[in-house]
Amino acid sequence: MTKPLSEREIVLGILMDVTEHDVYSHIALGNVLSKYQYLDKKERSFITRVTEGTLEHMIEIDYILNQFSKVKVQKMKPVIRNILRSAVYQLKYMDSVPDSAVCNEAVKLAVKKGFGTLKGFVNGVLRNVARKMDEVSYPKDPVEALSVKYSMLGWILDLWLEEYSIDTVEKILADFQKEKPVTIRCNTSRISPEELEERLKAEGVTAVKHKYLPYAYSITGYDYLGEMESFRQGLFAVQDISSMLVGEIASPKEGDSILDVCAAPGGKSIHLADKLNGTGHVEARDLTTYKTGLIQENVGRMQFGNISVVQWDATVPDEAAFDSADIVIADLPCSGLGVLGRKTDLKYKTMKEQIQELSGLQKKILDVVRRYVKPGGVLIYSTCTISRAENMDNVHWFLEKYPEFTLDNIEDKVCSELKDSVTEQGCLRLLPGVHESDGFFIARFRRSLE
Numbered sequence: 001m002t003k004p005l006s007e008r009e010i011v012l013g014i015l016m017d018v019t020e021h022d023v024y025s026h027i028a029l030g031n032v033l034s035k036y037q038y039l040d041k042k043e044r045s046f047i048t049r050v051t052e053g054t055l056e057h058m059i060e061i062d063y064i065l066n067q068f069s070k071v072k073v074q075k076m077k078p079v080i081r082n083i084l085r086s087a088v089y090q091l092k093y094m095d096s097v098p099d100s101a102v103c104n105e106a107v108k109l110a111v112k113k114g115f116g117t118l119k120g121f122v123n124g125v126l127r128n129v130a131r132k133m134d135e136v137s138y139p140k141d142p143v144e145a146l147s148v149k150y151s152m153l154g155w156i157l158d159l160w161l162e163e164y165s166i167d168t169v170e171k172i173l174a175d176f177q178k179e180k181p182v183t184i185r186c187n188t189s190r191i192s193p194e195e196l197e198e199r200l201k202a203e204g205v206t207a208v209k210h211k212y213l214p215y216a217y218s219i220t221g222y223d224y225l226g227e228m229e230s231f232r233q234g235l236f237a238v239q240d241i242s243s244m245l246v247g248e249i250a251s252p253k254e255g256d257s258i259l260d261v262c263a264a265p266g267g268k269s270i271h272l273a274d275k276l277n278g279t280g281h282v283e284a285r286d287l288t289t290y291k292t293g294l295i296q297e298n299v300g301r302m303q304f305g306n307i308s309v310v311q312w313d314a315t316v317p318d319e320a321a322f323d324s325a326d327i328v329i330a331d332l333p334c335s336g337l338g339v340l341g342r343k344t345d346l347k348y349k350t351m352k353e354q355i356q357e358l359s360g361l362q363k364k365i366l367d368v369v370r371r372y373v374k375p376g377g378v379l380i381y382s383t384c385t386i387s388r389a390e391n392m393d394n395v396h397w398f399l400e401k402y403p404e405f406t407l408d409n410i411e412d413k414v415c416s417e418l419k420d421s422v423t424e425q426g427c428l429r430l431l432p433g434v435h436e437s438d439g440f441f442i443a444r445f446r447r448s449l450e
């Protein structure tokens, strides 16, 4: 049976959705993979690799195309632009596909899509790129060179360079492009880390202990998480090490009452419930029923009785909760600049203005949720971003506005390898490529007793 659509045509459809219609790549890709069930494993992995790779390297690809095409990328017809982009990705990054096949398939696809008159153009540009790939001249300016080499928007680089050296920024960028194993957290209320390691081994999965935490592992060698018995039974959760550090830094004691105000899909709430050893209580809140549903699903799978899930807008004060929590977790919505490596196209969709807007929303939420902390209690503020406006600037603003809160130093709550990630003020700042984690920020405030 001939297939209705070839893999490259499917890739083109996804790229059109993402670049022309503002759809997120993981959503477009997920939709396609579930729609075209006839695709085998190899075809699925080709589609995933070419789609994600093309988006990940898009600034560099456009730069290369502009060196070999008289018509600049932005002036090309969208279909042609995206056919050329995915072909250049294959030429530059996939040795397993012969150059001639890449060019021929791109030409065929252009004809199939109704651009027969442009087949000479597509063929000419791609044959040129294939022949002269090693002669591409990259920008001389060091920041522009980084932008092209790592396909990162200039304004994001400028923002980071205000705070970090160019070497550190390059480490961050290089790390974003690395393939990384998935990190998991053992559900220690159900199984010990050693027993989990054995279970994973029996399922054919390789688990390597993470050097930052004794109950965290990097896993490889599985096909699909949902098929793993140990996952379905809730013996572990997928969570980056940086997020686990929120639980470590919160360090609850048995019996504590914890309020997580932005909790979906529940990673940190469930970790804290695990740390409570069946005592105390965690209330996990989020904005919508869709989001609280995600928390419920994870709580059910991991089997915790000491969590309740509540739909609540964190910007709205809840008088009934005032002065009630030993620990408030404010893991707030942010620009996600610390996790750009996991979200290929987020970097192109994030706008400079959003940083200030998000910083405003974070202040608004902190303004409200600090009221839930008991006298003597703790407020944890965290984000998965590495922009000062959303991290240290907010910490300074908060301390100035609310003198009843002070920063607790968290140095004794992290392992020796992470001592250098504790800032002078005593907050945790993790940088990808510098630390073995996502980019992340954690501050621990304590409310005075009066």
Ligand SMILES: C[S@@+](CC[C@H](N)C(=O)[O-])C[C@H]1O[C@@H](n2cnc3c(N)ncnc32)[C@H](O)[C@@H]1O
Pocket: 243, 261, 262, 263, 264, 265, 266, 267, 268, 269, 285, 286, 287, 288, 291, 312, 313, 314, 315, 331, 332, 333, 334
């Ligand atoms: C960084 S994520 C939280 C991740 C979560 N803490 C975890 O570990 O799984 C931020 C969350 O804030 C939620 N959110 C955004 N605006 C909110 C609001 N006004 N009230 C409550 N939750 C909100 C989002 O739905 C999102 O789930």
